[in-house]
Amino acid sequence: EDQVTQSPEALRLQEGESSSLNCSYTVSGLRGLFWYRQDPGKGPEFLFTLYSAGEEKEKERLKATLTKKESFLHITAPKPEDSATYLCAVQAQQAGTALIFGKGTTLSVSS
Amino acid sequence: GAGVSQSPSNKVTEKGKDVELRCDPISGHTALYWYRQRLGQGLEFLIYFQGNSAPDKSGLPSDRFSAERTGESVSTLTIQRTQQEDSAVYLCASSLVRQVGEKLFFGSGTQLSVL
DSSP: OOEEEEEOSEEEEETTOOEEEEEEEEOSSEEEEEEEEEOTTSOOEEEEEEOSTTOEEEETTEEEEEOSSEEEEEEOSOOGGGOEEEEEEEEEGGGTTOEEEOOOEEEEEEO | OOSOEEEOSEEEEOTTOOEEEEEEOOTTOOEEEEEEEOTTSOEEEEEEEETTEEEEOTTOOSTTEEEEEOTTSOEEEEEOSOOGGGOEEEEEEEESSOOTTOOOEEOOOEEEEEO
16 A cells, blocks of 8 residues: 655754654655645645655755655754645555645744 | 635534535646645545546545536535534645646645534
8 A cells, every 4th residue: 555654743943953854655656756845724835846766856945855765854954934844745656646645744943 | 816726714514514615726727636634634635637527536535525627727525414524624736737746736725624
């Protein structure tokens, strides 16, 4: 069964304290791995798509990496405005159009 | 419009009543998706539209759930005879085309509470 597991469920950081979020996946043929950010009361907002192991993408203080079993979202020197829930999703070959989402990691950054 | 618009933003209903949730996608986006987000759970796929047809309805949890899309634009998700377990945030998303890696643009969702 295709599955996405994110850890930790919640993460509290001090401003400037770098860390990483993990997304482990089990899929029957990965077509793409996605990271989204979700603020309270809002819909998810697209961050990155990764397609193959070894690929990396960066945006401001965020960098996403991909291996054959997991993806990491690295947050460098976070600021309070980075506080949000970060969602990982995969598109599997047998899942058709549906993205399979993890439960997310809720990040809180305090000043 | 500037983004995906969903209405109402909040809906409180009594068990057994029918509800309709509306989604206005970004103009020109041919693909439209409905997802459900229960408290503490990941987003759950419900249905996908390409134009006005729904080639993938595999996520609809029961025959109480249905959806339609007209004019390659507005979509309505209908839940009949609502149950308490239907309480969730219902999210709509659209994309320009359906292809691998195509990013989805989400609305802010409808928070449905079934009493």
